[in-house]
Amino acid sequence: MESSSSWHSLFRDLAPNISVPVHLRVGELDELWIADDEQFAEFAAALTSSPTVDAAFFPAAGHAIDYHRVGAAFQTGQLAFALHCAARRLTMNH
Known part of the structure; x- marks a missing residue:
């Protein structure tokens, strides 16, 4: 793939x-x-302007994690990340 x-x-x-x-x-x-692990570290280090970087492997899943048996756990993690970011932003603005 190009x-x-x-x-x-x-x-x-x-x-x-x-x-x-x-x-x-x-x-x-x-x-x-x-x-x-080395590529994940390089990825995170390159995002110098991002306030939060959370990069990791997801166990027991292949490509398109949403469609694997662990998809619900993956989606819950995404929601938790979004809620954490929202809470952090609200805290910083007050």
């Missing part, structure tokens, strides 16, 4: 401009996006 072979260089250029919270999960069994 997009998966060039995204690394595009990301390095764009990452410093991302200024919103980032929540990334890659299924540990995902065969489309190959990643390791």
Whole structure:
């Protein structure tokens, strides 16, 4: 896939401009996006303008985590991240 072979260089250029919270999960069994702990650390470090970066593997899931048996747990984690970000923003504004 062309997009998966060039995204690394595009990301390095764009990452410093991302200024919103980032929540990334890659299924540990995902065969489309190959990643390791070092790549997750590099990903998080590149997001220098993001107030919060939460990047990790999601156990027992492949690509499109929502459609795996653990999809509900994944979605709950996404909601928790969003609620945490909203609460943090409200706290900072008062």
